Structures are given as structure tokens and as C-alpha cells.
Amino acid sequence: MSSTADAKLNIKARVSSGPRGLAKHEIVDTAVRLIEEVGEAGFSVRKLGDRVGCDPMAILYHFKNKDGMYRAMADALVAKLSPVGSDQPWQDRLRAHARDHRALALRYPNTFPLLQRFLNTGVADFPHIEMVHRALADAGVPDQEAPAVCLAWYAGVIGLCAAEINGLVRPARASEVAEIEALPAAEFPVLRKLAPSYLALESQAVFEIANELFIRGLCGQPGRSPD
Amino acid sequence: MSSTADAKLNIKARVSSGPRGLAKHEIVDTAVRLIEEVGEAGFSVRKLGDRVGCDPMAILYHFKNKDGMYRAMADALVAKLSPVGSDQPWQDRLRAHARDHRALALRYPNTFPLLQRFLNTGVADFPHIEMVHRALADAGVPDQEAPAVCLAWYAGVIGLCAAEINGLVRPARASEVAEIEALPAAEFPVLRKLAPSYLALESQAVFEIANELFIRGLCGQPGRSPD
DNA sequence: CTGTGCATTTCTACAGTGTAGAAATGGCGG
DNA sequence: CCGCCATTTCTACACTGTAGAAATGCACAG
Numbered sequence: 190m191s192s193t194a195d196a197k198l199n200i201k202a203r204v205s206s207g208p209r210g211l212a213k214h215e216i217v218d219t220a221v222r223l224i225e226e227v228g229e230a231g232f233s234v235r236k237l238g239d240r241v242g243c244d245p246m247a248i249l250y251h252f253k254n255k256d257g258m259y260r261a262m263a264d265a266l267v268a269k270l271s272p273v274g275s276d277q278p279w280q281d282r283l284r285a286h287a288r289d290h291r292a293l294a295l296r297y298p299n300t301f302p303l304l305q306r307f308l309n310t311g312v313a314d315f316p317h318i319e320m321v322h323r324a325l326a327d328a329g330v331p332d333q334e335a336p337a338v339c340l341a342w343y344a345g346v347i348g349l350c351a352a353e354i355n356g357l358v359r360p361a362r363a364s365e366v367a368e369i370e371a372l373p374a375a376e377f378p379v380l381r382k383l384a385p386s387y388l389a390l391e392s393q394a395v396f397e398i399a400n401e402l403f404i405r406g407l408c409g410q411p412g413r414s415p416d
Numbered sequence: 417m418s419s420t421a422d423a424k425l426n427i428k429a430r431v432s433s434g435p436r437g438l439a440k441h442e443i444v445d446t447a448v449r450l451i452e453e454v455g456e457a458g459f460s461v462r463k464l465g466d467r468v469g470c471d472p473m474a475i476l477y478h479f480k481n482k483d484g485m486y487r488a489m490a491d492a493l494v495a496k497l498s499p500v501g502s503d504q505p506w507q508d509r510l511r512a513h514a515r516d517h518r519a520l521a522l523r524y525p526n527t528f529p530l531l532q533r534f535l536n537t538g539v540a541d542f543p544h545i546e547m548v549h550r551a552l553a554d555a556g557v558p559d560q561e562a563p564a565v566c567l568a569w570y571a572g573v574i575g576l577c578a579a580e581i582n583g584l585v586r587p588a589r590a591s592e593v594a595e596i597e598a599l600p601a602a603e604f605p606v607l608r609k610l611a612p613s614y615l616a617l618e619s620q621a622v623f624e625i626a627n628e629l630f631i632r633g634l635c636g637q638p639g640r641s642p643d
Numbered sequence: 644c645t646g647t648g649c650a651t652t653t654c655t656a657c658a659g660t661g662t663a664g665a666a667a668t669g670g671c672g673g
Numbered sequence: 674c675c676g677c678c679a680t681t682t683c684t685a686c687a688c689t690g691t692a693g694a695a696a697t698g699c700a701c702a703g
Contacts, residue, residue, distance in 0.1 A: 209669090209680080209681080210680090211680080211681085233659080233660065233661085234660085234661065234662085235659080235660075235661090243681070243682085244681060244682045244683075245661085245662090245682095246662075246663095246681075246682065246683080247680075247681045247682070249661080249662070250679090250680065250681070251680095254661075254662075255660095255661065255662090305532075305578055305579070305582055305584075306582055308582075308584055313595070315596070315599060315604060315607060316603075316604075318607055319603070319604045319606055319607040322606040322607055322610055323606050326606055332609070332610060332613065333613060334625060335610050335613070336610060336613050336614045336617050337617065337618075337621050337622040337625045338625060338629070340579070340584065340585050340617070340622050341576065341622050341623075341625055341626035341629065343579075343584075344575050344576045344578075344579035344580075344584060344585065344622075344626070345572045345575055345576065345626060347575060347579070348571050348572055348574060348575010348576060348578060348579065349568065349571045349572065349575060351532055351571075351575060351578075352532070352567070352570075352571035352574070352575065353571075355532055355533055355535075357532075357535055357567065357570075357571060358567050358571065368540070369542070372542060376543075376546070377542060377543075377546045379546055379549040379550050379553055380542060380545055380546040380549055382559070383549055383559060383562050383563060386559065386560060386562070386563055387563045390563050390564065390567070391564075394564050395564040395567050395568050395571075396568075398561060398564045398565055398568055399568035399571070399572060401633070402565070402568065402629075402630055402633030402634065403629055403630070403633060404633070405632070405633040405636040406628070406629030406630060406631070406632040406633035406636070407629065408636060409632040409633070409635060409636040436651080436652080436698090437651095438651080438652085460688080460689065460690085461689085461690065461691085462688080462689075462690090470652070470653085471652060471653045471654075472653095472690085472691090473652075473653065473654080473691075473692095474651075474652045474653070476690080476691070477650090477651065477652070478651095481690075481691075482689095482690065482691085644703100645702100645703085646701105646702090646703085647700105647701090647702085647703105648699105648700090648701090648702100649698105649699090649700090650697105650698100650699090650700105651696105651697080651698090651699100652695105652696080652697070652698100653694105653695080653696070653697085654693100654694085654695070654696085655692105655693090655694080655695090656691100656692090656693090656694100657690105657691090657692085657693105658689100658690100658691100658692105659688100659689080659690090660687100660688075660689065660690100661686105661687100661688090661689100662685100662686090662687100663684105663685090663686085663687105664683100664684090664685090664686105665682105665683085665684080665685100666681105666682080666683070666684090667680105667681080667682070667683085668679105668680080668681070668682085669678105669679100669680090669681100670677105670678100670679095670680100671676105671677085671678095671679105672675105672676095672677085673674100673675085673676090673677100
């Protein structure tokens with residue numbers, strides 16, 4: 190019962206290996222939980238192996254490499270996005286989908302940034318893309334522009350979420366406001382005047398405003414259809 | 417004159433150390449060049465030490481740690497942004513600043529993503545922020561909304577650039593279009609119809625369209641001033 | 644000229660990483 | 674029972690960031 194004996198026993202137990210159905214989606218789920226606990230810097234295949242209860246290399250057998258595992262984690266995240274009904278006006282459908290992204294980002298702040306690096310490959314979220322395109326069509330976006338607008342929308346939404354996660358979107362600290370107010374008045378009149386209002390900044394409001402701007406931009410299109 | 421003698425000489429030269437003014441900005445410039453050559457994954461303090469010609473730890477002496485060095489690299493990047501004159505309409509000022517970001521991103525694709533992670537701390541690009549706020553004021557954005565709109569604008573622009581760098585914004589491959597066209601017609605009518613136009617997608621056009629949407633959104637504001 | 648302090652650079656060492664390649668395991672069809 | 678083979682484990686290697694101690698050489702006091 191000594192600790193060394195226990196260790197030996199554990200090693201013995203692990204030595205008896207062989208196929209045991211290490212399910213891919215369970216690995217990925219555990220990986221997402223782990224990266225949320227320890228951050229991306231602290232996330233390693235070895236720790237994941239400990240958490241899953243197997244050798245690290247058993248995990249990498251199921252993925253091409255660590256990046257392949259990141260891709261799978263990104264896939265798992267977008268799979269969590271809610272479906273969006275088609276019975277609302279197009280503005281509300283876009284709003285709902287955008288807010289869904291933000292909620293996901295706030296819930297999985299360490300996993301979400303993987304979307305930016307790996308969304309391009311493998312993730313094909315066709316139902317949601319179809320929804321976005323229908324909304325854009327309802328908004329009067331001409332077909333030839335629709336792909337560009339759709340991509341711009343996703344890039345913008347994900348970029349906003351990433352900015353918030355990384356702490357770019359937050360109320361200013363008093364010291365920062367002081368720093369701005371110390372700038373020469375002749376060159377920075379507007380910024381100095383606005384500095385105090387940065388103290389009360391709400392990240393959600395930033396997100397909402399960005400959405401409204403985008404939607405208003407679509408409304409202001411030259412040949413849009415009437416609503 | 418043998419190579420071994422040269423090597424020995426070099427080692428001797430390196431062993432005789434002491435202060436020699438390792439200028440911070442030179443380290444950072446070299447670091448940016450290096451990361452552009454080898455990518456972020458291949459970038460290490462040791463390689464940078466080789467490149468600079470000093471011990472790796474001599475570099476980390478000037479920065480808190482590797483992340484501190486990344487921050488300095490991000491600072492160096494935003495310092496490369498061009499100033500924007502104030503003699504154009506506000507739309508053109510925003511457009512110019514946005515295009516400047518994109519040009520920077522395309523020129524330094526491996527360094528630019530650092531902005532997303534480290535822009536929040538330390539980088540205070542006050543002249544440009546003043547410019548953006550003046551443009552927003554000219555566009556009729558009320559003071560209380562200006563900080564949110566400004567942050568949303570930056571987050572959107574940087575997000576767009578990041579998306580393009582990471583390959584999200586690119587023409588579709590034929591195989592991808594085929595995959596979409598194989599989807600059930602009943603559920604994906606719009607996406608299927610638009611799929612072929614993804615083949616001709618131009619990343620610059622996506623960027624321009626996103627900008628125009630944002631600007632049109634600002635134009636469409638309730639109480640905007642006349643231009 | 645001789646210390647001597649000190650910012651700077653170098654050296655050494657350590658704990659940890661991703662993953663290639665070989666070996667072991669154990670369920671399954673013959 | 675055997676042998677196959679996907680799967681898992683083990684071992685090893687090159688590499689990472691960086692803590693901590695030692696060395697270095699410049700500036701300046703005496």
C-alpha cells in the first residue's frame with residue numbers, strides 16, 4: 190500500500206493496453222474543458238492524456254497533430270451554435286445569430302479564438318450560412334455581392350467577439366483616462382473630451398451597436414427591397 | 417583561416433561579453449523580420465538570439481518575457497500605420513485608415529495577429545484614435561455612443577484583416593462548391609444558388625464592402641448631421 | 644592607475660513541449 | 674488455436690521559455 194507500490198500498480202494497469210474505443214468526441218469535449226481551465230498556453234497533449242486517462246500518443250493517433258486537434262475543437266464549438274428560426278424579420282435573425290456567437294465566446298473564451306485560426310478548414314456550418322444568406326437576400330443584397338457580405342459579416346462578428354475576449358473592449362481605467370487628458374489639447378480635442386465616457390463603456394453595448402450599424406448599412410443599400 | 421579556427425574565434429568573441437547597447441528597437445525589428453520568415457510557430461527566443469548575435473537571455477533581459485516581446489512587436493506594427501490627413505470627408509478618412517490596416521496585415525501576416533492578443537495593453541495609438549473620433553463626430557455619432565462605435569470599428573477592421581490572413585476570405589475551391597451543390601435542394605436553396613459565385617470572390621472586395629456597409633450604417637443614423 | 648559598483652550579457656540547468664518510431668496489447672476473423 | 678491489425682503505450686529526441694548564478698566590461702571614485 191506504499192505510494193511506490195501504488196505507482197507500480199498504476200503503471201502495470203496502464204501497461205495492459207490495447208484498443209478500448211477512445212471516442213473522438215469525448216477526447217474533444219475533454220480537451221475543450223481542459224483548455225477552458227488552464228488556458229491555451231497551459232494546454233498540452235500530455236495534460237489531456239492525463240485527463241482522458243491514456244497515453245498522450247493515443248490521442249495524437251486520432252488526429253494528424255495538435256493543430257488537427259485544435260481544428261476538431263473549433264468544429265465542436267460551432268456545432269454548439271443554436272439554430273435560428275426563419276419566422277422573424279431578417280434583422281432579428283442576424284441579431285440572434287450574432288448574439289449566439291458572443292454568448293459562445295463568453296462561455297468558451299479560451300476555445301473561441303481557435304475559430305479565427307481554423308474556421309477556414311473543415312468547418313462547414315451550412316445550415317447557419319444558408320440562414321445568413323436568406324437574411325441577406327431578404328435585406329435586398331444582390332446575389333453577386335452576397336458572398337462578400339456574408340463573409341464580412343462573419344469576420345466582423347468573430348472579430349468583435351475576439352476583441353472582447355482579449356480585453357480590448359472594456360471600460361477604461363481611471364489611469365488611462367488621466368493619461369489621455371494629459372495629452373496636448375490642441376492636437377487631441379475630441380479624444381480628450383470623450384475620454385471620460387470610456388469609463389462607462391459596456392462591452393455588450395459595443396456589440397449591439399456594431400450589429401445595428403451593419404444592419405443599418407444593409408438597410409441603406411441602393412436597391413433594397415421594401416420591408 | 418580554417419573554419420574551426422573561425423568558429424573558435426567567434427566563440428571567443430561572443431564569450432567576451434558585457435554591455436554593448438543591444439538596442440531594443442533593433443531587437444524588435446529583427447524579431448518582426450524573423451517571425452515573418454519562419455511563422456509564429458517557428459519563432460523562438462533562441463532563434464532570435466542567433467539572428468541578433470547574442471545570447472537568448474540577453475534579449476529577455478530587455479522584456480519581461482516572451483509575451484512582453486510580442487507586445488513590443490505589436491507596438492512596432494501600429495507605429496507603421498500612416499497618419500491620415502484631415503482635409504477629406506470623414507468617409508474617406510475612415511476608408512484610408514481601414515485600408516492602411518489591411519495593407520499592414522498583408523505585409524506582415526505573421527506579426528499582425530499579435531495585435532488581436534496584445535493591442536489592449538500598452539499600445540496607445542492616440543493620433544489615429546483622435547482621427548477616428550473626429551470622423552465619427554463628423555458623421556453625426558452622438559458623443560455618448562462614440563467610444564462604442566470607435567471600438568467596434570477597430571475590432572471589425574482588425575477582425576476582417578485577421579480573417580483574410582487566416583485564409584477565411586478567399587475564393588472557394590471547385591471541390592467546395594461541389595460539396596455545397598450536393599446538399600439537399602429543399603433545405604439549402606439560397607446557398608446552392610450562390611455557391612458558384614464564391615469561386616470569383618475577391619478578398620479586397622470583401623474588405624471594401626464591409627467598409628461601405630459600416631459607413632452606410634453611420635450615414636443611416638437617426639440624427640446625423642448633413643454632409 | 645587602481646579598484647569597485649552595476650547594468651548588461653552569458654552560462655547552466657530544469658521542467659516541459661510535440662511527435663517520430665518501435666514495441667506491446669488485445670479483440671476478431673479464419 | 675493462430676495471426677492480423679487497429680489501437681495504445683513506451684522511448685527517445687530535439688526543442689522550448691526562463692529562473693538563477695556567474696562573468697563581463699564600462700563609468701566613475703579615489
